[in-house]
Amino acid sequence: MLVKDSLTSFLAGLFFVGSCALRRPLTYYAAQRFAGPAGAAGLRARFADPAVRRRYYVSSLVWGGGLLAESLLRIPLVLVLPIDLAVGASTVLMIVAYTLLIGWTIHFAKRDRPPDPASGGRTWGS
Numbered sequence: 001m002l003v004k005d006s007l008t009s010f011l012a013g014l015f016f017v018g019s020c021a022l023r024r025p026l027t028y029y030a031a032q033r034f035a036g037p038a039g040a041a042g043l044r045a046r047f048a049d050p051a052v053r054r055r056y057y058v059s060s061l062v063w064g065g066g067l068l069a070e071s072l073l074r075i076p077l078v079l080v081l082p083i084d085l086a087v088g089a090s091t092v093l094m095i096v097a098y099t100l101l102i103g104w105t106i107h108f109a110k111r112d113r114p115p116d117p118a119s120g121g122r123t124w125g126s
Contacts, residue, residue, distance in 0.1 A: 003078055005090065009071035009097075016064030025060035059108060063101055070097035 019026040028047065032040040046052045074093055078086045 003075060005094070006071040006074040006078065009067045009074070009094075013064045013067030013069075013071060016060045016067065018064075020057050020060050020064075025056040027059040027063065028056040031056070055108075059105060062104060062108075066097060066101045066104075070094065 016026050019029075028043075032043050035043050047056070070093060074090055077089050077093065080086075081089055
């Protein structure tokens, strides 16, 4: 059962990385979905900008790599440790992996935002 959780993370990681090879990073589609119909149209227009495309590729590759790493670390952990210890360690590993990925995403989004013209060139949120 615990190895199944690793397989789920592994497949999700493959989807993130594979989406980059298909020229539409998975994070781009997620952003469109969260933006709603009106926001999605603006997002499609901005996707023509290479810098914007790069942000989506980088975030998809980081999430894909993070999920792949988490799944590949969890498999030996589950197979080597006693089951009761493996359950707890597997949960901790998943929480740590997602916390790191979400933290990186927040940092990356704040660091990589374009200047806000209305604020005299400062980045959004600064």
